Amino acid sequence: MRYSLKAHKGVSLLGLILLISVVFYLTFNTFKLNDKQYQAVEKNLIDERYTQRIRNDKVFPGGVTIINRYLMNNIHALEAAYHRGPDIFEHEKNLILDSMFVALRKGNTMDSLFAAIKAEYQIDEDFEYLLTINAIQLVFKNMMLVNVYHASDPPPFLPDSLNTRAGVRIGGYLHTPLPQNEITSITVSNAEDYNYWMSFSLHADHRNRTWRIVKLMMPTFLLALFAIGCVVSIYYVTYRNWLRQKKLAEMKSDFVNSITHEFNTPLSTIIVANKNMQNNSILANAENIKPLTKIIERQSLRLQKLFDQVMDITTMDNSTLQKEPHELNQLLAELVTDYNVKLSVQNTAVGLHTVSAPLHVELNKFFFTTMLFNLFDNAIKYNHSEQKRITVDTTLDENTIKLRIADNGTGIPDKEIAHVFEKFYRFQKQGAQHIPGLGLGLYYTYQCIKSHGWKLSVESKGDVGSQFTIHIPH
Structure with missing residues (x-):
């Protein structure tokens, strides 16, 4: 694929150079003819x-x-x-x-x-x-x-x-x-x-x-420059669209591979657990059935979560959010408490620091909750520290509320920050290939922020951590 891309670039650039050379040659010969006559x-x-x-x-x-x-x-x-x-x-x-x-x-x-x-x-x-x-x-x-x-x-x-x-x-x-x-x-x-x-x-x-x-030749010069400009513009637009289509095809291929893997894992577990439940020796003892049903329940919930994540993206793209007034500090306290309770990763904690003044914000609670949990999940998944830390804090700057979510994870390279919010995009860092996901979490987060009319900024440093700042009008 890399060789094909280089070949396409070489052929396209050569064609562009030849075309510009022909236009220049014809224009120069026209000048020489006018000079002679x-x-x-x-x-x-x-x-x-x-x-x-x-x-x-x-x-x-x-x-x-x-x-x-x-x-x-x-x-x-x-x-x-x-x-x-x-x-x-x-x-x-x-x-x-x-x-x-x-x-x-x-x-x-x-x-x-x-x-x-x-x-x-x-x-x-x-x-x-x-x-x-x-x-x-x-x-x-x-x-x-x-x-x-x-x-x-x-x-x-x-x-x-x-x-x-x-x-x-x-x-x-x-x-x-x-x-x-x-x-x-x-x-x-x-x-x-x-x-x-x-x-x-x-x-x-x-x-x-x-x-x-x-x-005397100005019209010819301008026409030649216009022709060259049109050719360069068409070349640039075509090449950029081709890169986008190629990237989209690769992301869709990655999405299919990821979703196949993500769905196959719980399905295989459910199938194996179901077969075990059909075993007479296991059926003979009721105590053996309860762990299997727990396995089936957990994997079913995981499948449901995957389906919900895909469906949420469709809902986010095609509907207007229904917003309700909420007190942001109180809502964040509830979400952080709930997340800490269900957190199964050891040596991990989510801390909260808020301003003393109440912050009243109109938002969609469901999408806001999912958005925040996506950021928490990513902060844990892409973190190799022995003690994983996630810090949530709010500050009030004039007419803007700044909601910061910071972690001590692996960080995001500068050249990748612009792409991590694209649909199906997954940052492929060495040592992170085994991390599960569909490449939709940060896309969902960005769409949620954009649908609310908010703004997002990201600061990140390798092996130090990342900080996502959501700017909310107050």
Whole structure:
């Protein structure tokens, strides 16, 4: 059974995890798709206008003049430096690139062009751009290509503020160039000696792109969260109900086993006593019959008590208690006296301590008596002390009467206290398996207290004892 329970838990948990994973996967893919297609119309419009304006230009309108001034005018000097050695070439090309990048940023006309595009197509004001040069190659004699700049290997003179993953920043305030926000990437080249190849790109996006996409997908996110919440709730309710049904089935099985044992014992005794009474040698002496009839009487009373206990539970569940006024201290004195008289367990005593003031309470005497005797019986059954003690006392706290029944028994573990009042539940403690009962005593007690409109609290400590406190409105 334990293996089956673990298997069911494992399969259920695995199914729940798989289902949540599928929902998360679909939601994440929806986010990625929206991220990829976000502002697609705006990007196409910007791309169209940008490429039109730089059709015979580079980087931005008027950029080719600046680039040619630094690259084409110095290309022969750079070739000579290249042949003189890598250190000389590195120094010369860094000086030229630094001057060219400064001039491009100073002469950048993209700000006015981008502002005009945003105004024309009514694009949001927080839509920013980033214009970068990604790579530059010089073409020397005999079509020899020499790399002078690449985004993956930025020169040391460039500050971090101008370095991006796409390349050197020429204009714009967009901080994060991504494949999703790339408008266009252009490479220009010329298959002639003493020329250059260059690639540059334009990115444009909102400053808070991710948050805008999240807001756009909010209905999808909420629907996914709702679906996951529903699945978890259904799983939890189903699993809890399954545990309850399983526990109820186990308790019913335990009840059948207990009641079978409890009823078989007196029945077997009655049958044996009856057979003995039919023995001629016993019938010959009238003195032999009297002990047998006493046995039959005791066992019959025990059977009646078992039947009454089961029937009392049914009555308690399906009827309204008929209450009458009683003086609690006097009633408790009578019950404790009666219980001590019929008590057959040696070294056991029930003590009573009450307040001096009269305590008038409305209650059902029959159910109250049975309830109290159930607590007494449990206090004796679950007690291995040589001197068993049960103490009953009453106190008056403002408008509440506290009726305490304390013992020096084996006690109840904290995790079991919440279950001992359930129908058919029996606390299985090592060494207590032989104790007879149907698991109805404390259930009956709790139902009686609840039907009277009272409250119950329990304090218990292992091998020290338990204290049941009944709170009665006064």
